[in-house]
Amino acid sequence: EAGVVQSPRYKIIEKKQPVAFWCNPISGHNTLYWYLQNLGQGPELLIRYENEEAVDDSQLPKDRFSAERLKGVDSTLKIQPAELGDSAVYLCASSLDWRGSYNEQFFGPGTRLTVL
Amino acid sequence: QKEVEQNSGPLSVPEGAIASLNCTYSDRGSQSFFWYRQYSGKSPELIMSIYSNGDKEDGRFTAQLNKASQYVSLLIRDSQPSDSATYLCAAATENTDKLIFGTGTRLQVFP
Numbered sequence: 688e689a690g691v692v693q694s695p696r697y698k699i700i701e702k703k704q705p706v707a708f709w710c711n712p713i714s715g716h717n718t719l720y721w722y723l724q725n726l727g728q729g730p731e732l733l734i735r736y737e738n739e740e741a742v743d744d745s746q747l748p749k750d751r752f753s754a755e756r757l758k759g760v761d762s763t764l765k766i767q768p769a770e771l772g773d774s775a776v777y778l779c780a781s782s783l784d785w786r787g788s789y790n791e792q793f794f795g796p797g798t799r800l801t802v803l
Numbered sequence: 804q805k806e807v808e809q810n811s812g813p814l815s816v817p818e819g820a821i822a823s824l825n826c827t828y829s830d831r832g833s834q835s836f837f838w839y840r841q842y843s844g845k846s847p848e849l850i851m852s853i854y855s856n857g858d859k860e861d862g863r864f865t866a867q868l869n870k871a872s873q874y875v876s877l878l879i880r881d882s883q884p885s886d887s888a889t890y891l892c893a894a895a896t897e898n899t900d901k902l903i904f905g906t907g908t909r910l911q912v913f914p
Contacts, residue, residue, distance in 0.1 A: 729807075729891050729904025730847065743901060778846055790835055790895060792902060794846040 689713070691795030693779050699801045705767035708798045711760070712781030719756060720792060721764050722778040730778055730794075736762060766800075774802045806830055807894050809905035816912055822879040824908050826892030829873065833894040833903075836868055838877045841889045841907065850890075851877065882912045 692711040700706050712719045717738055722730035733752065735743040738759035747754065751770070756762040766773055776799050780792040808827045816822045824838075835854055839847035851866040853859045853875070859866045865878040875894075879886055889907040 727811075727906065729893070729906055730902075731904070732901055735901065776846075791837070791849055791852050793849060794839075797846045 691779055691781055691793055693795035693798055695798055696796060697799050697801075699803065700769055701803050702771055703768040705765065706769050706800060707766075708764045708777050708779075708800075710762045710764070710779030710795060712762075712779070713793060716781035716783055716793075717759070718782045718784060718790075719762050720780040720782075721754060721762070722780060722794075724776045724778055724797070726775075733764070769800075769802045771802050774800055776800070806903045807892055807905040809890075809892050809908045811906055812909040813911045814908055816882050816910070818882060818884060818912055818914050820882050820912075822882045822886065822910055822912070824877040824879070824890050824892075824910065826875045826877075826905055827873055828875070828892075828894045828903075830894065830896060830903070831870075831873065832896040833873075835895040836866070836875045837893040837895075837902065838864075838866060838875075839891040839893065839904075840886075841891055843888075847891055879910075882910075884912050884914055886910060887912050 694709050719736040721733040724730045734747045734754050736756045739756050754764045776797045778797045779795045782792045806829045838851045841847045853866040853868045863880045867876045889909045891907045892905045893902040
């Protein structure tokens with residue numbers, strides 16, 4: 688079974704430029720998550736989708752970040768414009784469901800963003 | 804105040820020994836607990852999940868949960884150099900799957 692797929696793996700941009708990350712979850716997984724991980728820290732949730740609905744985006748900086756999950760499968764996370772402090776690893780994860788023992792989350796390889 | 808606490812380490816153990824990794828959490832509503840392994844430059848990999856008090860064993864790994872003490876641990880038996888990584892503890896409350904991660908404990912297994 689294929690795991691969570693993310694692209695690109697690395698991205699280097701100049702500040703104020705836009706950037707987008709793509710994620711395809713494990714087949715059959717209804718719940719999709721975007722996390723941000725800074726060096727030496729654990730991942731922090733940005734947004735959670737149940738199928739195509741964003742059900743928890745309280746940590747998403749909405750002035751510059753946006754996300755979508757059209758058709759409830761793959762998802763895109765966008766930053767516009769990027770700031771120096773956005774340099775981090777952006778992780779996508781998926782789970783079968785969010786309830787009970789189905790909430791095991793599996794991570795993709797991540798996108799390492801560097802903003803110059 | 805951090806909701807999930809871990810000692811950052813490094814925890815150094817000799818090959819073949821038992822490595823004991825510990826984690827405490829502050830939210831008594833937490834119901835689901837997870838251990839992830841993260842190699843340098845890689846993404847977190849799920850090792851164990853535990854939902855009930857007591858021990859859960861999977862191969863060389865044993866997760867232990869004590870909800871009264873708000874304490875989760877991971878034991879790695881017969882530690883191997885390939886176990887050297889950062890181990891992340893995460894907790895989720897009953898009504899949400901929002902995982903709160905600790906900062907991780909770096910484990911070093913030396914030959």
